[in-house]
Amino acid sequence: MEHYTMNLTLKVWRQKNKKTAGKLESYKVENISSEMSFLEMFDVLNEQLIIEGKEPIAFDHDCREGICGMCSMYINGQAHGPWQQNTTCQLHMRAFKDGDTIVVEPWRSAAFPVVKDLVVDRSSFDRIIQAGGYISVNTGNAVDANAIPIDKKNADDAFMAAACIGCGACVATCKNGSAMLFVGAKVSQLALLPQGGPERESRVLNMVAQMDVEGFGNCTNTYACEAECPKGISVANIARLNSEYLKAGLSTEEN
Secondary structure, eight states: OOOOEEEEEEEEEEOSSTTSOOEEEEEEEEEEETTSBHHHHHHHHHHHHHHTTOOOOOOOOSOOSSSSOOOOOEETTEETOSSTTOOGGGOBGGGSOTTOEEEEEOOOOTTSOEEETTEEOOHHHHHHHHHTOOOOOOOSSOOOTTSSOOOHHHHHHHHHHTTOOOOOHHHHHOTTOBOHHHHHHHHHHHHTSGGGSTTHHHHHHHHHHHHHHHTOBOOOOOOHHHHHOTTOOOTHHHHHHHHHHHHHHHHHHHO
């Protein structure tokens, strides 16, 4: 693969805290390697700002291996940038051309308030998970892998739903700021398995209720969430969420 360098203009959202207004500020970065990751390019920019006596840009990052989902950036109008099923930390600068202008913003959602610059508070996701409660399983010695028979398709679908890393790209890219793909994935991974059965009804009711409390929007089936999800989580999980919620509601009324 050919290696080359480039000079870029970055327009980056700067915001001191959630109480102050933010704005885009322009920066020049030079001799950026095509094989750098997007976050490494930001490291170079921040080193440059520190040398100039300026405040570096705050952004989230942790594993830098496409696992944790912390590297949430809205790049040129796309969550995590132009590559499909890819996190920002795994986006390489060869996705851009010499002379490009790149606009970088934080996730845009009322439920994800800006903490500083590109960092947003995603604790609303944590509260939704907490609302789902626990699962009633024996936490003693591990049982044999085949002790609980599980249909192969259900096991595969549960595994795919569990791949959700909770980065929030689905919310950021949805015109309604909906968290239905995230909640659908988290409900599905347990609803499909027998271990999630005892709390199945209360889980979905409580998680959806908390989602509404947090101020997320409604799903209008634009499929933008699936298109921008770095793990390719299917909107089929939203359909399953709706089904689980309806059945739980009817069961509650009967009881």
